[in-house]
Amino acid sequence: xxxxxNPAVLQIRSLSANxxxxxxxxxxxxxxxxxxxxxxxxxxxxxxxxxxxxLSGVLNASAGEVLINQKNVNSYSPNQRARTxxxxxxxxxxxxxxxxxxxxxxxxxxxLGFLGKPAREDLKKVAWAMKQTAVDSLADRKLAEIxxxxxxxxxxxRALAQDAPVLLLDEPTNHLDLRYQVNLLKLIKKLVKQExxxxxxxxHDLNQxxxxxxxxxxxxxxxxxxxxxxxxVLTPENIMQAYQTEIETFTHPNSNKHIIFPVE
Amino acid sequence: MKTRPFLVISLxxxxxxxxxxxxxxxxxxxxxxxxxxxxxxxxxxxxGDWPSYFETILLDLRLPHSILVALTGMALAGSGASFxxxxxxxxxxxxxxxxxxGAGLGAIIVMSIPQVGRYLIPLGAxxxxxxxxxxxxxxxxxxxxxxxxxxxxxxxxxxxxxxxLTSFLMLISDEMVLQAMSFLLGGSTVTGxxxxxxxxxxxxxxxxxxxxxxxxLNVLQFGEEQAQQLGLNVERVKIFxxxxxxxxxxxxxxxxxxxxFVGLVVPHIIRLVWxxxxxxxxxxxxxxGGITLLLSDIVARTIMAPxxxxxxxxxxxxxxxxxxxxxxxxxxxxxW
Numbered sequence: 132x133x134x135x136x137n138p139a140v141l142q143i144r145s146l147s148a149n150x151x152x153x154x155x156x157x158x159x160x161x162x163x164x165x166x167x168x169x170x171x172x173x174x175x176x177x178x179x180x181x182x183x184x185x186l187s188g189v190l191n192a193s194a195g196e197v198l199i200n201q202k203n204v205n206s207y208s209p210n211q212r213a214r215t216x217x218x219x220x221x222x223x224x225x226x227x228x229x230x231x232x233x234x235x236x237x238x239x240x241x242x243l244g245f246l247g248k249p250a251r252e253d254l255k256k257v258a259w260a261m262k263q264t265a266v267d268s269l270a271d272r273k274l275a276e277i278x279x280x281x282x283x284x285x286x287x288x289r290a291l292a293q294d295a296p297v298l299l300l301d302e303p304t305n306h307l308d309l310r311y312q313v314n315l316l317k318l319i320k321k322l323v324k325q326e327x328x329x330x331x332x333x334x335h336d337l338n339q340x341x342x343x344x345x346x347x348x349x350x351x352x353x354x355x356x357x358x359x360x361x362x363x364v365l366t367p368e369n370i371m372q373a374y375q376t377e378i379e380t381f382t383h384p385n386s387n388k389h390i391i392f393p394v395e
Numbered sequence: 396m397k398t399r400p401f402l403v404i405s406l407x408x409x410x411x412x413x414x415x416x417x418x419x420x421x422x423x424x425x426x427x428x429x430x431x432x433x434x435x436x437x438x439x440x441x442x443g444d445w446p447s448y449f450e451t452i453l454l455d456l457r458l459p460h461s462i463l464v465a466l467t468g469m470a471l472a473g474s475g476a477s478f479x480x481x482x483x484x485x486x487x488x489x490x491x492x493x494x495x496x497g498a499g500l501g502a503i504i505v506m507s508i509p510q511v512g513r514y515l516i517p518l519g520a521x522x523x524x525x526x527x528x529x530x531x532x533x534x535x536x537x538x539x540x541x542x543x544x545x546x547x548x549x550x551x552x553x554x555x556x557x558x559x560l561t562s563f564l565m566l567i568s569d570e571m572v573l574q575a576m577s578f579l580l581g582g583s584t585v586t587g588x589x590x591x592x593x594x595x596x597x598x599x600x601x602x603x604x605x606x607x608x609x610x611x612l613n614v615l616q617f618g619e620e621q622a623q624q625l626g627l628n629v630e631r632v633k634i635f636x637x638x639x640x641x642x643x644x645x646x647x648x649x650x651x652x653x654x655x656f657v658g659l660v661v662p663h664i665i666r667l668v669w670x671x672x673x674x675x676x677x678x679x680x681x682x683x684g685g686i687t688l689l690l691s692d693i694v695a696r697t698i699m700a701p702x703x704x705x706x707x708x709x710x711x712x713x714x715x716x717x718x719x720x721x722x723x724x725x726x727x728x729x730x731w
Binding site: 225241243 | 613618674
């Protein structure tokens, strides 16, 4: 776990949000430092996607506040917010008529003028993002013609093209086969190291969280149940409480990673 | 054809326009028509070996008529493409979602008030169209989505309602009946340069705004949530698109009546041939709409010559089966 005296890039303070009468988030407080990956886990409906929606301004908070670089996000224009915070959503069949390159270029929306004419800088960033996510060979293919995993990588490339210091990911490995799961998590680690990104990532696979995240936050029923290192959070007690599932944990003999195994 | 869409489509538009001013009850050879037109420019002079009434027909009747027809087609196809992008729905069309009928009602209301001049007709149509789209949008919205079925149902319902009101207004104001009837059938019975001068600002402002909206529509294709996360001011963009598309529809309806299927079929063809990038799709649809209505209008003027068939009948007779053919063809292809 990193110790730093700098204030956290992303600060979430006593955040609550509702869908109608349903309390989707209840008093969440969490900081994400520069160069840190925070893995977000919790059963379906725990509030992971809701938190990403509130942080990205799609859903309003009912209480609490979110600061990015010590500034309340509500004071950001949509444009400024997109330059500060990029989201990798779950792949869905949207924008199928666009080519991969056109879709990644939309990551530059916050930098383009009203007419959307890209400058050389924008195209350079797009080419870089496509190369990082290995979709450059698909540049001219339509989104509707590529696989779900490839679409997920295109969405990742689009977020990278956004060039924002904070990156939020909603189960980014969901549609990927094992090779691209490993590649994507490696890429995220590399970018965090290289560019000093702050990453908050919702994930399902507890071992992937354990292997990737510096810290883990466990949500259940919209409440924060545990926050700390993988070893501190991914305990049989916490997991039983949140998922009603019995697990065993052990340390991998070679990598020293904290490993989770469901009890048969 | 793939590489130079604007060149291809502009050439076809020029050719259609020339055909439109040449053909009619009296046929003016296209060569002569072109020479008469170019001869009016300050730098050119052509000796005329054509009858002098050619010039009168061409300059006083055909030219303003053809320009108005072209602008109407452009407006319908451009607003159709924009509505499709806004609702992320390939069946959105100013006619099907009721905006055109609402604009027609607005126009009729203004026409039935004796004191106001025809200068205010487009404004009435604009307000009528805007009110309709607001009502349809609210009715069709389910949660955060505007699904295809509710959109079309709401459009048909509101469209029928406004059409009924229009019929009612026509019945109670009998001196307006003839004028309003022919107007609503989608035949531009207005002639001469005066209506064109009134219409031009509406058309040019509306069409320019539609072209400007292309990039924002691209971002919107990934859904409002993602568009906002990408930095688009979604609410502002939606209002901008609705206002510019309603303005353009209103201009078309005010001077040419309710003409169906141009706004639906033209963007479809353009999308099939040149893809779904709205920065290209909207200007190309605008040019394609001009072509389509010019050609339909030629058919309407010549098929029963010297009689005149309302062009709305022609576009529906050709457009509806053509649209069904596109749907069948497109089943296997992904073009949306």
